[in-house]
Amino acid sequence: MTTTTEPKSTKYAGKPQPGIDDPSLLTGSSTYMDDITVPRMIEGAVLRSPVAHARITRIDVSKALELPGVFDVITGNDLVEIAGEQPVIWYPIPEQRIARAHALATDTVRWVGQGVAAVAAVDRYVAEDALELIEVDYEPLPVVADLEQALAPDAPKLYEDWPDNISGSMTLTAGDADAAFAEADVVVGASFRHHPGYGCPIETRGCISNWDVFSGRLDVWLGTQSPNLARELFAQVLSVPVSKVRVRTPEIGGGFGLKFDFYPEGVIAAILSRRSKRPVKLLEDRQESFVASSRSRDMRHDFEMALRSDGTILGLRGTAYGVLGGALGTVGSGPPWASVLTSMGPYKIPNQELTLKAVMTNRSPYGSYRGWGVPKGNIVHERLIELAARKLGMSRIELRRMNFPAPEEFPYFSGAAFTFDSGRYADCLDLATSAVEERGWNELQREGREAGRSIGIGYGFHIEPGAYGPSRVLNMVGLDHSGFDEVYVRMDSAGKVTVLSGQISTGQGTHTTYAQLVAEGLGVPIEDVTVVTGDTESCPYTGYGTGGSRAATLGGAAIVNATGRLKSKILRIGAELLEADPEDLELEDGRVSVRGAADSSVSTADIGYSAYRMLNGRLPESETPTLEEVDVFDPANMTTSYACTALLVEVDRQTGAVKLLDCLQAHDAGVIINPLLADGQLAGGLAQAFGGGLFEEFVYDDDGQIRTASFMDYLIPSATDIPPFHFYHQETPAPHIPGGMKGLGEAGTIAGVSVVGSAIDDALSDLGVTVCEFPMTPPRLLELIRAAQSGEATT
């Protein structure tokens, strides 16, 4: 670990505090969704369309209703009596055609797995038995199985009243791209394809809905990253007052963005509950998850970069195709939009013409996955800059360096929407290249090559927009929701502290970092801090949710602000008790003492007693009772963290198999609250990205059937597939975030795909292979190798 800033004198902040939830998580005593039962609960299951595009001509549920143990069976027609269409909250493309769907299909199914009917029964076994008794007749419609079919001039249409399958398109421009390309010495371009995959939490989604018709209250346990948003959307879809909806979250077994989105099953369970007058648990099983949880990553980018012969980048232009599904998911075309917004990466590119086309296909709805489009923006700029280096005969490291904005150029406007807050990109690059040298990779590569092995070193530089985001800006770019964060910090009558947040923990360590910030900010032992999240009834509001790299940045900033004010109040009360000037007091380890006179002190318990119980003579007349501060933090700008990642691989030229040997990352996320958890986030993200780079893919056939709907065929990397990780940190604080933190939750997933391509290219540099498609499976790579060996161009 390397830190290039001076170490601060802190007790908790910046320290590798082990996760405070770890003992209960690791011993299995935590409560996840499937651990919860509530009185009188029954269980549901969803009948899903076996075909990708069809008209429903008949549904007969009578046999299912007769099965002993079945409480209720609903179809789309039953559902629409109570529920509106599923919400879409992102509208980044002006005048976009928004294809909405109900939680269950009413007349037409547009993807394999779309819900058609649902059952509530005494248990899941009986519910699944009942699904088999529901009779549905489908009249097949022509299937648009992939992007190319959707764009074909004679393509069948998903929506008959549309002119084509394009939901919307937009072009962002900066400078004059055409002129830049006309005057360029060198132009490089390629078509990049990231195939579909998903966030794949090991705990699938689930909920328990209890909609009590007498009180009108909808009480939901929901495995979600965004309880406040879910509450809003339940109210919106089911036409109930927000105040009547309570959303609670148990422990979340991985979210990865996938659990940010608002899914049909929550609505289906609510309606089954209302009709059967029972709480209904509805868990997604693994097989369903491949068609019912957000599909992501699925995009093609046809992009080119223009440069002068000295390496100066002049322009970037291209078209990105977002492969949307049969209806829009919660975030619409948000991730594809973000891929375009970040396609220039960390480089100064004065002329840009960036087009996004959002295209409907008969696939499941597109949605959120950690990285949220940015991994594909990263593929565009990192693959193109390496192609340019190759064509110019320049070092790929130096070409990157010469096109970075200098530290004094920040805040730096990227040309499309984002303004990068602060950065020392060249320092970060140096940190990575010196680490590569230190670890002897260059020698390993040389020796390996002499022994006939194909060893490659890949590099990637990424930016990560975090702290999503300034609420009014988010509204302006098309988000029907806010981006601020609210926190309550409360010291009780015994002097212990509870912090309540609208953020939740997905296992990433939010509770631990919050406890550290509170303990540090107030000067109390970390054991005295309790973090409470996951209940819209008692916890404060967060805009958006736990996503967009916002828990540490925005929730953290609110805690820094709130604890600062609470500490002042504690010191003022302490001053009264100690008959001293507040300016002369300090608060450490839970004791307020006169600086330099440790024997003259009171504990936080004394302060709590004075603020809640024995006010007379102890609480200053000017102070209100209780010890509580509320802070609402809406950032002035987003944060932009960044890193340089390096990856050592070996390619088997005869089979196309790739082995990941070692990986390092030099990272800057501003001020780090907890280096242990930070490294965990970085490593986990990289592991997921290597899944996308080499293994994970939803494979569809011509009929739109998914052929990878189990863990036998959808391959998430296991520990044996992942290289060792080494992390190096530099800290360039976020200038407008109290505490200086930048987001890092998505760093690994953004960085880790393009770098796989870079490393493979390097291993095969004698052949001139260019990896443009992910995941790069052994058969695909063998084909590239064969093509290169026979002298065919590979781009």
Place this chain on the structure above:
Amino acid sequence: MKPPPFEYRSAHDSAEAVNLLTEYGDDAKILAGGQSLVPLMNFRMARPSVLIDINQTHDMTHIRADDGHLVVGAMTRQRVLERDQTAGSAVPLLPAALAHSGHTTNRNRGTFGGSLAHADPAAELPTVLVALGGELTVQGPSGKRTVPAEDFFLAPLVTSLEYNEILLSARLPRLPQGTGVRVEELARRHGDFAIVSVMAAVHLDSNGRADLVRIAAGGVDSTPIRLHEAEAQLSGTALDDAGIDAAAVAAADSVHPTDDVHGSASYRLEMVRVLVARAIRSAITHQKEGHR
């Protein structure tokens, strides 16, 4: 992913299992380690109305070796077999192959006979049996019969077991002392079903000529395939590079793979060629290192 209703019966020995199979006919399925059957039932792809659990049997769990053969009872857990020194020294290909067979937790529960009776053409144990010319002992209502491995595996998940027969054990020829063995398996991740696997056993005589060559491939046809033509080309030769490469080409000519999501038929054919050559060369190295 919950199975449809089924009846559960437990057999205390192989004879009782055969009686129950006879009683329930085609609707019954034997439950051994359950590593393939239970997922298939949860997917509702297998729908037996009766499960006959043989985990309580006492006469199907054994590992015995004599001068000529190794005999392994069907209910022997794969992990036990993998770690058994008698089995490992008699047939060193077994532990080498089992290392690729799922993950340790699967092998703790999964059984030797369960994998053979399931007859997945990409599974390791059936490929070992075919490579070495093993024989399977089967019990039915009228007694036992013995089936050569190449006649036992008929098609994907189909064997020559009758509805009222149970696999008791399998017998493998003991390999000569010092035989070099090698498992070359191309899988997307360790523990996955093989895209292609090749099992090879090679023994060189004192003149450096091959007096034993056994090769089989998994994942490239409807059953594991013994590569007879390649074996014939290599037997009695000094296993030079040209000979190995020619045998690898012959091997690829004798299998008929199909496409799946992990590799096309043509990719598999090419990998048979690559892996056969690698397996032979590695097996030779293995023998030579073993003699050192």
